[in-house]
Amino acid sequence: MNQTINCAESVDTMNKRLAIGFLVVSLVYALDVLGYLINEPLKIYLNHTGNALAILSILIVVFAMWPIFSQQITKSQSKYHEAESFITDAMHSSIRISWMVTLFFLVLMMSLDNFREGLDLPTDFYFKLIFFVMMFTVGASFFFITRDDDDVESN
Numbered sequence: 001m002n003q004t005i006n007c008a009e010s011v012d013t014m015n016k017r018l019a020i021g022f023l024v025v026s027l028v029y030a031l032d033v034l035g036y037l038i039n040e041p042l043k044i045y046l047n048h049t050g051n052a053l054a055i056l057s058i059l060i061v062v063f064a065m066w067p068i069f070s071q072q073i074t075k076s077q078s079k080y081h082e083a084e085s086f087i088t089d090a091m092h093s094s095i096r097i098s099w100m101v102t103l104f105f106l107v108l109m110m111s112l113d114n115f116r117e118g119l120d121l122p123t124d125f126y127f128k129l130i131f132f133v134m135m136f137t138v139g140a141s142f143f144f145i146t147r148d149d150d151d152v153e154s155n
Helices: 008-037 038-074 086-111 113-119 123-145
Strands: none
Touching: 008 038, 008 086, 008 123, 086 113, 086 123
């Protein structure tokens, strides 16, 4: 029996997998940030773990996007349009939330300028910290928005 996946199902699956990819990428950035704060012997393990997670994130994104690419390559759909669905709206909302949280975080970091100067950390540390906040917020807010209502206890 030939089971074909329609466009909406493909996009929903892609968005769920991309959210997982965002969380894995956020772990990569978290490990990079942590590498600035720990001793040298542990940095080697963090680097190897970060490299493995980076490869995993690439595989997740490729695996997430493959159904869409394969539909376009095989011309199974004459024209691809992003389907409107709850999952797609949740991904868009998660990206908007991430931008708001990231901008708030940047303002917070700017307001703590005197404190940051005393830490003597390189600029690279702060960029990776900002990317961590951005990626983690997208993934976490997506899964928060799309959680099952059964998971939330009502009193």
